[in-house]
Amino acid sequence: MVLDLITRCVSSLTKVFADQELKDSAVTNGSALLNESFSFQIAYKSTRLVKDIRVRIQSTLKEKITVRSVGLAPSEFPCYHDHDDLILRITPGLYPDPLYPLDKRDGLTAFPEQWRAIWITVDLQGDVDPGRHLIEVNFEKENREYLGREMFELEVIAAELPEQQLIHTEWFHTDCLATYYNVDIFSEEHWRRIEQFVQTAVKHGMNMILTPLFTPPLDTEVGGERPTVQLVDVEKSGDTYHFRFDTLRRWIELCRNAGITYFEFSHLFTQWGAKHAPKIIGYEKGEQKQFFGWDTDAAGDEYRQFLHQFLPCLIDFIKQNGLEHRVFFHVSDEPHLDQVESYQNASEILQTYVKDFPVIDALSDYTFYEKGLVKTPIPSNDHIQPFLDNGVENLWTYHCCVQYKKVANRFFNMPSFRNRVLGMQLYKFNIAGFLHWGYNFWYSQYSKKPIDPFRNTDAHYAFPSGDAFLVYPGEEGPIESIRLEVLHEALQDLRALQLLESFIGREQVLELLEEGLDGGITFEQYPLNREWYLLKREEINEKIKENL
Structure with missing residues (x-):
């Protein structure tokens, strides 16, 4: 009996919700530089319950590929009452976030009429041949019974990202x-x-x-x-x-x-x-x-x-x-x-x-710097403009739970492009450092008690889910998140722009980055659709390839 498994390749900027129809169009190709990490997803669902699904990769890049299952994390507090409109949903529920290693014993499970996803990462560190590489992803039963297949083409460009200059x-x-x-x-x-x-x-x-x-x-x-x-x-x-x-x-x-x-x-x-x-x-x-x-x-x-x-x-x-x-x-x-x-x-x-x-502190009132009380101020990205207007050198920025209107951030309920735009903003404004308070804060607010981050993702109803941590504590070590991977992509965008600048100069890079945008990119204004970020990175990569 043939089991109905529906699959679709989508980008790393899609969030696949189990209880929502997948509307994002397919993305079946992309490009990356020699020392980059590139990710895409394959969303899948079935008309009935299907267990023990195996994922088999065929590619010349097979040794560089990791496949993980996109898990669902609970959120009782996804956002504040006065949120802006740049969010995916406001309802409590299950949100795609943790990236679990595939269970080699039990495989994947497809649930009736629920979209789920696998996260495929190609780590191009080391010896890789430039050129176009096909990645064939097969969904099978344990006995090799065919369930579905997706193909993704990744072009590896013969250039390397420069070393990261941003202090992070x-x-x-x-x-x-x-x-x-x-x-x-x-x-x-x-x-x-x-x-x-x-x-x-x-x-x-x-x-x-x-x-x-x-x-x-x-x-x-x-x-x-x-x-x-x-x-x-x-x-x-x-x-x-x-x-x-x-x-x-x-x-x-x-x-x-x-x-x-x-x-x-x-x-x-x-x-x-x-x-x-x-x-x-x-x-x-x-x-x-x-x-x-x-x-x-x-x-x-x-x-x-x-x-x-x-x-x-x-x-x-x-x-x-x-x-x-x-x-x-x-x-x-x-x-x-x-x-x-x-x-x-x-x-x-x-x-x-x-x-x-150097003395650095997160503070958002320009008075502290004006009075000479801190050498390197770190204003939040929604209070940074006075520091930019006054030409503060070696300027850093940060965001946390309070920065939830207009600016970049990474809550569960925000579209992933709102996380990824950060790299382009850091490039445009020559930001020297980026700080965030929550790599692995697994306590309640004010550290009154520990919490289980697999069950409580908002520091016990204190901060919108996604603010307090980027990693989960797995038995074998860190379990990474969608938000962590997309943040890394943002930093790779920053380095790609810096590489292109070494070829054509900063002025031309900024022209390419902001081409067709009314008002350009600021910390509060940027393109509001994920396709723009995917296409823009492809333009940047193509320009790098032209100048090799």
């Missing part, structure tokens, strides 16, 4: 790994998990990592605390502090070996105003105690004396390990205008010791 960090929450996997902090098993998740981050274009000198004072309720993930050992004798950097050194070596280039040291003052010190644990007279925390006045003499002793020792460590041009400092995350005074006090304390190093 997605905040790495070391404590969340220990909590979810139920391992002791900085045990050997914890280090193994850290390495797995760092490697996945690097593979997707993250070259900077949040480094917890002391437990990061981030998303923590006042008076509460997160698990201690302190890389610097502290001992107090009288009024003198002694520091050991063995654990920090291991962290640096692990991250460097995985491909991390830059280290952002965790904030030395609490979030939202810099009024207190982070939690700092150490030993005094052989007993462990907490030296600083919420009860510490950030501007008080006691904490000043601690920093007076700690920061010179840290700078010595930086120099001894060849990190002089690889480290960044933070004062406090997201201070508001009414907190200028406390932020200024903290900034001045820090600048006394780290004036030769």
Whole structure:
């Protein structure tokens, strides 16, 4: 009996919902450069329940191809009440997001009248022949009974993306790994998990990592605390502090070996105003105690004396390990205008010791930069215009849960092109760095309790699904997401534009990028259909090929 399996090749920018008819047209070809990662999907459905479907690939690129199943993640809180119109849906339900390895034992399942999808990634790193390659994807029963077939043609262009210049960090929450996997902090098993998740981050274009000198004072309720993930050992004798950097050194070596280039040291003052010190644990007279925390006045003499002793020792460590041009400092995350005074006090304390190093902070009011309180401001992408208008150099940007109108972001319910446009925006405005707070935040808001990210995708009804994390914690290691892959595509677009600029100049690249667009591309204005992004990248690739 022939089973009815309907299949359709679609791009990586399609989100295939199980309970919605698939309207996106077929996409059966594309191009990529020699060292790129290229993804497409095959959507499928059946008129009846079909189990144990096997996927078999035939291609000269077979050894470079990975096939994963697009899983469905629950969202009870997909968006705020006053969302804009640039979304796919507002309803709670199941959204396509996690990318699961194919179950070799049970295969795929097609459900009656439900569209599902597989995600096919071609990793072109290594020895690959340029030219056109057919990828034949066969759907079969275990006995090789034919169910369906799709063909995709990928042209590999004989050019390589340049090394990524953008500094990119997605905040790495070391404590969340220990909590979810139920391992002791900085045990050997914890280090193994850290390495797995760092490697996945690097593979997707993250070259900077949040480094917890002391437990990061981030998303923590006042008076509460997160698990201690302190890389610097502290001992107090009288009024003198002694520091050991063995654990920090291991962290640096692990991250460097995985491909991390830059280290952002965790904030030395609490979030939202810099009024207190982070939690700092150490030993005094052989007993462990907490030296600083919420009860510490950030501007008080006691904490000043601690920093007076700690920061010179840290700078010595930086120099001894060849990190002089690889480290960044933070004062406090997201201070508001009414907190200028406390932020200024903290900034001045820090600048006394780290004036030769970059200090970066996410803040969106131009006043902080105007007053000279931060060397490298990181405004959100919906508050960046004053910084652009005033010609701020080495400008970074970020987005989080609050940036949900007009600008780029990556919630579950947003079209994927709203994630992918970021690379083109970063190119046009010469943005030096991009920051996001949620690589793997698997706690509730304010870190009050752990959550299961496979069941709760909104930090316990705090942030729209998709804001708090890009990866899921699988038994064997990170489970990647559609949003992570599309973000990586955005970064590859950025590098492709930079490569083309090396051939034809920036002015011509911008003309090509914005050809036919009224008003060009800004952070709040950009094309609103996925086909434009696919076609534009093909134009860029064709232009690169012409200039080889």
